């Protein structure tokens with residue numbers, strides 16, 4: 040099966056590529072490289088022994104999409120391309136809606152033109168906003184988003200629901216990721232944000248390596264067991280396997296229509312627990328200070344992971360220890376290149 044992966048050169052995309060190639064599927068990457076480098080694709084080749092098919096192009100460019108569909112006739116799309124920084128989206132809302140929402144519309148138009156009806160979409164737990172109850176199940180209210188990035192994911196989900204309602208052949212699985220972390224066990228691919236990291240795990244990695252001095256923990260007065268924020272961290276290889284499971288599910292009966300599926304472990308981990316786990320896995324100290332709460336943050340967020348098990352036959356398998364040790368191996372590799 041040929042599968043177009045938009046954003047396939049990025050952090051999650053490269054891990055999806057490895058899992059798909061190892062399962063015998065033929066992925067075709069379309070990426071404009073705004074937050075990725077072709078080096079990552081070369082390292083995917085090192086892991087899999089096969090060169091991924093790569094097209095440099097933008098999902099907002101209808102001609103580029105047409106050429107990709109004409110040349111490869113994919114039977115499904117993994118739609119990962121998007122801008123993803125919460126803070127940046129507040130400063131640049133139009134850029135975020137243009138890239139994420141308009142880009143998705145162009146992609147859907149091209150899929151319709153080429154009779155392609157299957158899409159797996161990178162959604163996010165952010166569509167739940169501040170959840171009223173925990174763990175969060177898929178039927179919890181969505182749309183209480185607090186920033187343009189989150190709203191773009193919510194709006195895209197709504198568009199996909201309408202598209203699926205209008206096309207009886209459409210199959211859409213929106214995967215609502217919780218907090219992807221870690222790296223491939225080879226240490227050859229992982230997340231390497233430019234500049235100061237926004238997210239917890241890449242920040243901890245750089246403090247452990249000594250390239251940043253200390254972690255600021257944003258608040259220790261939340262209503263959580265140790266006062267620090269609680270999230271559902273899941274290993275990026277588990278996440279990538281969730282995409283493979285979604286594609287396989289589309290081959291089975293009753294996959295038509297729009298389905299939202301949480302991808303998380305179901306376990307909440309606090310910032311302090313993550314710091315301790317990373318110190319244990321890396322053997323390095325992670326000095327920290329307690330700082331004020333970060334605006335827009337919620338106290339706790341973790342998944343009800345049962346629907347993923349029932350609908351996709353998927354569950355997260357990697358431990359917190361392997362999330363940390365794989366992230367540490369990747370951090371050391373990433374820093375050895377610079």
Ligand code: NAD
Pocket residue numbers: 045046047048049050051052069070071072073074075096097098099118119120121122123138142161162163164216217218219
């Ligand atoms: P990433 O930035 O590493 O990957 C996104 C890729 O999309 C990059 O390679 C970038 O170059 C490409 N891209 C962006 N705009 C494009 C465009 N207009 N045309 C073509 N390519 C374009 O990010 P990631 O962490 O791998 O995230 C992948 C997807 O998962 C994103 O949609 C993101 O919003 C979503 N997501 C990520 C997280 C997370 O914590 N990493 C959580 C929830 C959802």
Ligand code: UFG
Pocket residue numbers: 123125163164165216217218237238239240242254255256257258267268269270310333336
């Ligand atoms: N945190 C710190 N210090 C830091 C960074 C983060 O204490 O330097 C804390 C945050 O306050 C929060 C926790 O670590 O309690 C996790 O923060 P992240 O920024 O790593 O992740 P978020 O849960 O805020 O958001 C992430 C992605 C979003 C996505 C969401 C749900 O950044 O894009 O997960 O999938 F929508």
